[in-house]
Amino acid sequence: MKSGVQEHLAFFAAILIIAWLLLCFFSSSSMASDISENVRERIRQRMEYTGGNAVTAAAETIYSSVALPRFYEQRGYSPAWLQSGAPSSNCQALVRAIGTAGDHGLNPSEYHLDKIVDLLNEVAANQKAKKALNPGRLADLEFLLSDSFLIYGAHLLGGKVNPETIEPDWTAGKREADLPALLAEALKTNDVEKALKSLAPQDVAYRSMQDLLKQLRAAAPQPSVRLVQTAPSFKLGYRGPQTAALRARLAAAGFLGQDSEQDKEVFNESLEAALKKFQASWGLEADGVCGPATLHAVNRSEKDNIAAIRANLERWRWMPQNLGDRHILVNIADFHLAVVENGEELLAMKAIVGKLYRKTPVFSGRLTYLVISPYWDVPPSIARKDKLPLMQKDPNYFTANHFLVYQGWGADSREIDPASVDWKALGPNNFPYRLRQKPGPGNALGRIKFMFPNKHNVYIHDTPSHDLFAKSQRNFSSGCIRIQDPIGLAEYLLKDAPGWNREAIEDAVDNKIEKTVSLSRPIPVHIMYFTAFGDTRGAVHFRNDIYGRDARLLEALDSLARN
Structure with a gap:
């Protein structure tokens, strides 16, 4: 009898314990639900009642003024970073990801990092002290976390600096992604760090520069080594x-x-x-x-090299999202053209680029055809500024250099005798003629030109001045790219075209008759400007900043203004 009573008492005690646990669970769930709902209301109110003013959180400006409202609208303003009414593990994952911004040459503090850490510590302290969590502070944390992901992600994807604000002729294609959608998916799968990492360029060249940047920053300070001063005949045998x-x-x-x-x-x-x-x-x-x-x-210091790497990591983020499985890459600062196929450099040659006052622009295009033994249709600005003065000094200049002179343009133009014109009476603002140079050894375009139509009227071509390739700094052109081995490039481009081997190309050149050859497979062309760059072996190379662009980029990169 006694044992039966004990069994009943034990049964009722177990029921009471289970009921208490369920009550605690539902009470806790209800509290978490209440907190989340309160935070949701705070988010909605701030989004709807900004009065046209910038949204702020914990006294910090929210910069993703388009992406962040869209992100929260799509989720009905419900909190994204809370789990059971408290910060989720995704918060710490984002903090870790932002902490690596320095590896990309960016500043972690520009992505609310300090304020986010302060708020997370505040929430953790309240949880430990069993104090109620403040919905307003949690809403602040929500905004800062989401804004941090969206702005940092945008900078990894397309650069912090808008290139056109400091380099008007930089018109290469931009990398794009739906960042609010990426953030929503990353939070769902708990892959915040992986999602941000995927936005940065994945090229070996970019990673090589990142590796060197980390090495230079981690290296112990070296004793200063005095600068080298100039000296006459500073070479083998000199003493001093x-x-x-x-x-x-x-x-x-x-x-x-x-x-x-x-x-x-x-x-x-x-x-x-x-x-x-x-x-x-x-x-x-x-x-x-x-x-x-x-x-x-x-005399370059490690500080200078770090600055150059940071500038060029940013330039890589300006690069098109997909360079193409096969593509042509011209580095202006390196005076170099390379043909790349599946990540391997198949063909490389020296290049000549634009002078300081006729800089080669930065852009991407598609090479669709080449012209063998081309005529050179002289751009009007070059005809006025360069060719007219030469003709005024030497009345035989146009004839000796195989220039044809036309009056008018289009179907109504007619060829005229250069000797019939009083060239000395003309000037840069009074030059009603069109110049065209015949194919041949002295033609400014050389034997072949490679065309990728663009608004800059820039293309790749041969040159009769091959002696210039012996110089290390080769900015001598009027903006186009002259190359050392046009026959080799043509042979690569026409390798799948029937009847176009190297011998056939050389025969066509020798004929001196202009011939256009379309490519069956157009190839992307990327004309870029890198003063530091990695190679496929992981090495990083530095070049002189011939156009003086690095300082302006670094100034913009270090500005606190977000883009």
């Missing part, structure tokens, strides 16, 4: 204190090991060999002579 400074800087940069020379002021063979290696790594003429361009490169 400048040599000791050069030796020290090349050793610090890893280009010079121990040598047997006791007198550090003597410019010996081992120093010359080290200097040539250094010059080659910078794309300079590897002549072993420490001239002005080499001095500038040698």
